[in-house]
Ligand code: SF4
């Protein structure tokens with residue numbers, strides 16, 4: 073499953089894949105404010121990446137909501153991880169905070185010379201952002217950003233399953249219509 | 253301006269608002285039907301283990317949720333609020349107290365339901381209340397941990413894809429060695445198979461022997477089956493934490509994979525909540541009509557014996573055995589007779605425990621309780637009821653058809669020093685298999701082949 077679109081000099085795609093297993097410059101981890109990796113993708117980072125990532129994180133937190141930090145990715149296929157402290161569990165002004173978090177990720181990527189980046193559908197799943205809301209905000213925010221011209225060449229959004237893919241894919245088409 | 257709303261914390265208001273979206277007709281029936289007769293009280297293992305403490309009574313616990321319904325969603329609460337004991341939640345502390353009731357004082361076992369003359373199903377709205385709290389991030393740490401594993405990694409125990417594949421391949425090697433057949437396979441992602449076999453991640457992490465045992469049975473039956481590389485976890489934490497979205501996502505991953513592989517039948521290994529979630533609740537959560545058959549591996553194994561596809565010898569399982577009904581299998585899915593029939597075919601000495609079937613007591617690990625470390629002391633106290641039941645059978649081994657119950661029973665057997673073993677039907681069936689002739693034939697066949705190939709190499 074894959075859908076890919078060109079936006080200015082960048083590409084934006086939706087694929088079905090495990091975001092932590094992608095071969096890419098950086099992937100985004102939806103982080104806790106204390107930067108503890110915890111379970112889920114955090115567990116995948118700890119198991120696949122090794123202990124160095126946790127060590128790096130020790131001196132970087134805590135984060136406020138919308139803040140991001142960049143670490144290396146240890147033994148993983150990616151080179152970097154962007155730990156993004158997005159809003160959680162229906163907190164106030166969730167949509168605006170989610171948008172700001174995504175923009176901060178993209179800015180951090182540019183500041184670190186990252187040219188390809190993989191996102192999960194931001195905040196969806198465990199943290200309770202409905203997949204349709206997450207898909208719309210994640211794709212629209214990235215598309216708007218890339219449409220202004222960016223040094224990031226490729227952005228991919230990794231759906232964890234068909235259900236997420238089906239929510240993301242039409243939003244990619246909608247966002248392109250808007251950007252055109 | 254609504255002053256009532258202004259007094260309430262942000263999270264408490266979200267919980268109240270969400271309740272309105274989650275109430276179903278069945279829940280409303282249960283929330284309105286209770287006449288406080290108390291007939292359910294002594295059916296709860298928490299009550300029996302805590303005599304004199306009314307806070308464990310099913311109706312008392314139910315009233316903590318019911319009061320919110322009465323206050324916000326039922327006309328009686330608007331007209332006679334005091335009479336119907338309507339009430340609300342205002343602070344995050346009150347939400348925490350509610351959390352300790354809905355997660356810590358009830359395993360959603362539904363024993364009170366089968367003993368209620370009004371058909372009040374507390375477990376259904378207790379699950380809803382869990383979901384309301386999880387929605388605003390209020391849940392036991394273990395629940396948070398496991399739910400996130402299943403959302404993001406795709407299974408409750410955070411087993412990575414590479415580790416799953418490696419474990420299945422390791423069991424395939426074991427199968428080849430036990431069957432003396434270097435070509436024996438545990439296929440992964442084989443399209444158009446008769447059976448797609450899905451398991452509990454506990455089998456990968458702590459009990460790979462169960463995968464091998466199932467593989468031996470499939471091998472002996474000459475079954476055309478496959479395990480999927482994704483969507484292989486048939487457990488579903490959404491049943492426990494009340495998150496219908498998680499329930500739908502997990503069940504949907506299983507269904508999507510079966511459809512992608514064009515499997516004819518989904519066979520669910522032994523797990524009470526996995527069976528209930530994948531076979532019964534999943535299609536509703538995932539909003540999907542499933543186009544293939546789905547059954548418990550208990551039925552599959554029983555049919556193999558009845559149809560003569562496998563032969564078993566019960567003398568291979570000496571000793572005395574009793575059977576523990578998983579609450580989800582027995583009370584929610586009516587799977588009570590087939591496991592007994594199967595057990596009687598593979599052991600010589602099977603003794604019932606009492607009460608049994610739909611009246612059996614919870615292993616105390618139900619409803620995700622094994623993941624909630626903070627409630628372990630109270631859970632083990634309530635397990636005295638199950639421990640007495642087990643001890644009274646005088647057997648050495650308790651058999652169950654649920655991985656979750658295996659853990660719950662093992663924990664309480666250790667705590668109450670019962671000295672019993674816990675096992676599952678798949679292990680007993682595999683052990684009882686009459687396969688010596690197949691193994692001997694394989695030995696000869698592959699020895700001959702080796703001779704031929706070494707001869708032609710000379
Ligand atoms: S739940 Fe049923 S049995 Fe229990 S008090 Fe209410 S009406 Fe009586």
Ligand code: SF4
Pocket residue numbers: 295296297298309310313357358359360361362363364365374375
């Ligand atoms: S569902 Fe089970 S644990 Fe919960 S109150 Fe009823 S009998 Fe007790």
